[in-house]
Amino acid sequence: MTGTAQPAAILVAGPTASGKSALAIELAERLGGAVINADSMQVYRELRVITARPGDADLARAPHALYGVRPAAEAGTAAWWRGEALAAMEAAHAAGRVPILCGGTGLYFAAxxxxxxDIPPIPAEARAEARRLLAEEGPAALHARLVERDPETAALLRPSDSQRLARAFEVAIGTGRGLRAWQRQGGTGPAPWRFAAVVLDPPRGALRAAIAARWAAMLTGGALAEVRALAEQNLDPALPAMRAHGVPELLAHLRGTMTLEAASARAILNTGQYTKRQATWFRHHALAPPTRMSFFQSRWGSYTQESESLLENFAAFVEKRD
Structure with missing residues (x-):
């Protein structure tokens, strides 16, 4: 870390429903910060309830940025988010506030x-072909095609991960090179900031209970009406917003192919499985972080039990100049 030349930012990371937003707001209040969204689904305008975006009471406690800023019809990318996040961080710093990036999307933090x-623009034809194959043949078949085109990247992707498979396939046919090959080449490099992070890592049982409770609150808060309005846009089902946790399940219920009880059970199960992958990603990166990052690890609830020591650590990091 170079210290004097770089301002400080805090990362609050962890699985879905682990309490990240509550901690980020507490840190913002105590340290004079601004909360910046680092969740790939909370950027979509139409997904307020189903993604548990901060409500009016939360927004009144601290400045927030990058929540609900993109229409569901336009797929967000890590490159787009990085540019927007850097602009929001600069704005917070100029206002005398500490940027506090909060979310569960590991790729965003890595960006x-x-x-x-530095992947070149993908031709529209390649994008359309990848989406067509995904829609007509399904993700498993697209994965098999990717194995032929780019076996290195295919080995890193699950056959059910349709969005990442489509991205990898469009890169392969649009550039003639595999996604991993491009990633090894490098590109933008780390942002010119000093980073410190806290990673929430709840016990599985507590997290499952939190997911179920949050789903119940979403239904009470209007999630079904929100998904109905989204369905009325007739968007491409491969778009990220259409695959947000709970959206496919409630769409199936609205089509009459699944009861609300079954849709709820499926959404809770799928979300729980996703949080396992999130926790694994963060645990791996927390154990071997980039040299530019200092991690202060936290477990479930420790931000209330040890909030003073955590705040002291972050305050010292923010004030450090060399």
Whole structure:
């Protein structure tokens, strides 16, 4: 860390429903910060309830940025988010506030702390072909095609991960090179900031209970009406917003192919499985972080039990000049 030349930012990371937003707001209040969204689904305008975006009471406690800023019809990318996040961080710093980036999308954090590969623009034809194959043949078949085109990247992706498979396939046919090959080449590099992070890592049982409770609150808060309005836009089902946790399940219920009880059970199960992958990603990166990042690890609830020591650590990091 170079110290004097770089301002400080805080990362609050962890799985869905682990309490990140509550901690980020507490830190913002105590340290004079601004909360910046680092969740790939909370950027979509139409997904306020189903993604548990901060409500009016939360927004009144501290400045927030990058929540609900993109229409569901336009797929967000890590490169787009990085540019928007850097602009929001600069604005917070100019206002005398500490940027506090909060979310569960590991790729977004990596885009800041490690940089992004310099992949050229993908031709529209390649994008359309990848989406067509995904819609007509399904993700498993697209994965098999990717194995032939780019076996290195295919080995890193699950056959059910349709969005990342489509991205990898469009890169392969649109550039003639595999996604991993581009990533190894390098690109933007780390953002010129000093980063410190806290990673929430709840016990599985507590997290499952939190997911179920949050789903019940979403239904009470209007999630079904929100998904109905989204369905009325007739968007491409491969768009990220259409695949947000709870959206496919409630769409199936609205089509009459699944009861609300079954849709709820499926949404809770799928979300729980996703949080396992999130926790694994963060645990791996927390154990071997980039040299530019200092991690202060936290477990479930420790931000209330040890809030003073955590705040002292972050305050010292923010004030450090060399």
């Amino acid at each position: 800041l702390t490690e940089g992004l590969s």
